[in-house]
Amino acid sequence: MISVENLSKQYGATTVVDGVSMVIERNSITVIVGTSGSGKSTLLRMINRLIEPTRGRVLIDGHDTTGEPAHLLRRRIGYAIQGHGLFPHRTVAENIATVPRLLGWDEARIRARVEELLLVFQLDPGAYAGAFPHQLSGGQQQRVGVARALAAEPAVLLMDEPFGALDPIIRAKAQDDLLDIQRRFGTTIVLVTHDMDEAFRLGDHVAVMSHGRLLQYDRPAVLLTRPADPFVSRMTGVSDRAMRLLSLTTAGEAALPGVSEGPAVAAAASLREVLSELLWRGADSAVVMDADGTRRGYLTIAAILERGRPG
Amino acid sequence: MSVRTALTVPRLRRLDPLGALLAGAGAVAAVFLPFVVLKSNRIVPGDPRGLLDALPAWGALGCQAVLICAAIAALGVSNARVRLGAALLGVAAVALAVAAAGDALTPAGNKVVRVAPGAGFWVLLMCLGLMATDAVTRMRPGPGLRVLFLALSIVVAGLALAHGTFDHLSVMREYAVNADRFAREARQHVWLALGSLAAAVLVALPIGILCHRVPRLRSGVLGTLNVIQTIPAIALFGILMVPLAALAAAVPLAAALGIRGIGAAPAAVALFLYSLLPIAANTVAGLKRVPRAAVEAARGMGMTSWQILTGIELILALPVILTGIRIVLVQNIGMVTVAALIGGGGLGTFVFQGIGQTAIDLVLLGAIPIVALAFSAAVVLDALAEVLDRARQ
Numbered sequence: 001m002i003s004v005e006n007l008s009k010q011y012g013a014t015t016v017v018d019g020v021s022m023v024i025e026r027n028s029i030t031v032i033v034g035t036s037g038s039g040k041s042t043l044l045r046m047i048n049r050l051i052e053p054t055r056g057r058v059l060i061d062g063h064d065t066t067g068e069p070a071h072l073l074r075r076r077i078g079y080a081i082q083g084h085g086l087f088p089h090r091t092v093a094e095n096i097a098t099v100p101r102l103l104g105w106d107e108a109r110i111r112a113r114v115e116e117l118l119l120v121f122q123l124d125p126g127a128y129a130g131a132f133p134h135q136l137s138g139g140q141q142q143r144v145g146v147a148r149a150l151a152a153e154p155a156v157l158l159m160d161e162p163f164g165a166l167d168p169i170i171r172a173k174a175q176d177d178l179l180d181i182q183r184r185f186g187t188t189i190v191l192v193t194h195d196m197d198e199a200f201r202l203g204d205h206v207a208v209m210s211h212g213r214l215l216q217y218d219r220p221a222v223l224l225t226r227p228a229d230p231f232v233s234r235m236t237g238v239s240d241r242a243m244r245l246l247s248l249t250t251a252g253e254a255a256l257p258g259v260s261e262g263p264a265v266a267a268a269a270s271l272r273e274v275l276s277e278l279l280w281r282g283a284d285s286a287v288v289m290d291a292d293g294t295r296r297g298y299l300t301i302a303a304i305l306e307r308g309r310p311g
Numbered sequence: 312m313s314v315r316t317a318l319t320v321p322r323l324r325r326l327d328p329l330g331a332l333l334a335g336a337g338a339v340a341a342v343f344l345p346f347v348v349l350k351s352n353r354i355v356p357g358d359p360r361g362l363l364d365a366l367p368a369w370g371a372l373g374c375q376a377v378l379i380c381a382a383i384a385a386l387g388v389s390n391a392r393v394r395l396g397a398a399l400l401g402v403a404a405v406a407l408a409v410a411a412a413g414d415a416l417t418p419a420g421n422k423v424v425r426v427a428p429g430a431g432f433w434v435l436l437m438c439l440g441l442m443a444t445d446a447v448t449r450m451r452p453g454p455g456l457r458v459l460f461l462a463l464s465i466v467v468a469g470l471a472l473a474h475g476t477f478d479h480l481s482v483m484r485e486y487a488v489n490a491d492r493f494a495r496e497a498r499q500h501v502w503l504a505l506g507s508l509a510a511a512v513l514v515a516l517p518i519g520i521l522c523h524r525v526p527r528l529r530s531g532v533l534g535t536l537n538v539i540q541t542i543p544a545i546a547l548f549g550i551l552m553v554p555l556a557a558l559a560a561a562v563p564l565a566a567a568l569g570i571r572g573i574g575a576a577p578a579a580v581a582l583f584l585y586s587l588l589p590i591a592a593n594t595v596a597g598l599k600r601v602p603r604a605a606v607e608a609a610r611g612m613g614m615t616s617w618q619i620l621t622g623i624e625l626i627l628a629l630p631v632i633l634t635g636i637r638i639v640l641v642q643n644i645g646m647v648t649v650a651a652l653i654g655g656g657g658l659g660t661f662v663f664q665g666i667g668q669t670a671i672d673l674v675l676l677g678a679i680p681i682v683a684l685a686f687s688a689a690v691v692l693d694a695l696a697e698v699l700d701r702a703r704q
Contacts (some may be wrong), residue, residue, distance in 0.1 A: 048611060050610060071613045071614065071615050072613065073613070074610075074611060074612060074613035075612065075613035076613075079611030079612055081604060082604075083604040084604065084608075085604035085605050085606075085607055086605065086608070087605050087609070087623060088602065088605065089623075089626055098609075098612055098614075099613065102612070102613055102614065149612075158611075
């Protein structure tokens with residue numbers, strides 16, 4: 001758990017982050033979203049003390065982060081940035097091994113961890129461990145960047161616009177991978193982005209920032225249904241907010257018990273996808289199936305529409 | 312008709328422009344310029360001799376045949392290996408011819424008569440040398456191969472010198488007279504060039520790092536070093552004489568260490584000052600080239616400033632820094648020559664003595680090794696920078 005307490009950063013007369021307090025839950029993904037200059041990156045970088053706050057403090061699992069030298073703190077916190085920041089003169093394996101080396105792991109443990117991470121990120125160790133970053137595609141470089149950030153098994157991972165440089169298809173894949181990784185390792189992830197779609201797709205909680213202030217910090221559905229500020233509703237988008245709301249619930253969560261006719265849809269699909277499928281097929285109801293092929297229940301268009309309204 | 316143009320046009324286009332220039336210049340030199348100059352002693356103007364007057368007929372004809380082959384290769388052959396082979400054969404032929412001319416024209420036992428290489432020899436050597444360099448460039452050899460070429464050339468030249476092939480030529484006559492001084496001055500030359508370089512690296516590298524870290528300092532510091540760079544060497548020696556002489560007078564230890572207003576001390580200080588700008592400026596440029604994201608990520612992962620500097624920044628900047636060191640080393644090897652003027656020693660001693668005595672052979676005894684040293688240093692450091700750059704990109 002990360003507690004941010006009344007955190008501020010001033011450069012001269014300019015206040016970049018203004019009295020932000022928030023509690024980030026363990027084993028969740030928290031997305032900080034805002035326009036450029038909103039202070040979201042500065043807030044993130046104060047968590048691992050790349051920037052020292054002017055006022056306020058950050059506690060990780062109850063311990064003040066100023067209690068140890070900044071570089072030792074950072075070795076316990078994963079950090080991934082836009083444009084990956086891989087070291088061009090080191091191989092993929094050496095890049096991933098950076099923090100374990102700093103921590104003095106023995107070679108066998110480092111080698112095993114590098115191999116494990118390459119496999120998790122779908123990179124064949126035989127082909128890629130000895131490759132240099134410039135020999136990789138943009139998507140592969142980004143994956144190595146995240147693998148490097150996770151190498152020393154950090155409990156917390158900070159990500160600063162990690163997918164900003166990727167094209168839409170590769171970005172969607174990278175986002176799916178991140179959700180898998182989070183589930184697999186149980187890492188607490190704090191991610192900064194200016195892309196509201198990305199925030200809704202990834203965030204268990206979303207924090208909206210503007211001009212250095214935290215406007216609202218809540219579950220995505222609450223941001224849509226009860227925006228605390230006109231800026232929040234502008235950021236989340238008014239014109240398609242009903243569809244956004246539907247995209248936050250899966251068919252499995254909304255499935256009604258019982259049996260019905262209609263096309264089969266996956267329990268993991270969002271209500272938005274199910275609705276689209278039903279419109280396309282001209283059907284009124286769908287059968288919700290689990291991944292293993294058992295029936296979970298059914299959904300009707302009316303039941304889905306009910307879920308697209310606030311409250 | 313159209314068939315003939317189709318055949319001749321590509322052939323004409325294949326006529327190598329650089330090769331044509333070199334072959335033309337070489338031909339003019341071979342025909343019209345003296346191949347060697349025969350002088351009755353080391354100072355008087357000499358009697359010019361062409362290739363045919365200087366050598367036995369078979370030797371002259373053989374040499375000319377090789378030169379004609381080299382000219383044909385320069386004009387019409389596009390294969391770089393063949394061009395290189397022809398150029399090197401030409402160099403060997405010209406070198407052996409000038410050595411043979413020395414043997415043939417020197418009366419037995421006469422130590423006064425001098426046979427000096429003439430303008431024709433030097434122009435031919437330059438044309439063939441350019442042809443060889445051009446061929447090597449076209450072959451795009453790797454850094455290792457270039458150093459190997461250099462080492463082979465040094466070994467061949469060394470063997471020829473050790474064997475006494477050129478002993479009857481005027482320059483080697485001067486060497487024979489000055490052999491022990493030559494070794495001493497050559498050592499002093501290399502010592503001054505390398506010593507001032509090492510001191511400059513120790514000082515300029517931190518200056519460059521500081522200028523990179525604190526951008527406000529950059530223009531002021533680099534500007535000051537730039538001003539030093541523009542002071543003529545002689546003037547800088549003069550400027551340094553006063554404080555160094557005062558230092559020697561005030562501090563006996565300094566005097567005991569050999570620090571005086573003239574001699575090696577001001578020369579070394581001047582070379583050191585000249586060396587600062589290229590190294591500091593290249594350090595700044597090299598560090599600027601390091602990807603910002605890599606440094607940012609390194610900091611975010613908990614590397615210390617020192618670890619980032621030594622493990623990431625300096626290593627990525629090294630090829631550019633080495634280029635600066637290369638510039639300085641070549642510049643120093645040339646500039647040490649002037650140090651002889653203030654008693655700093657080095658191979659320049661022979662150059663200025665030769666100028667004073669109008670003994671051009673003595674000038675060459677200093678100048679040829681200086682050029683060879685500078686060229687070798689450039690080749691080796693270029694190769695080193697390339698190896699590092701290739702490994703780290």
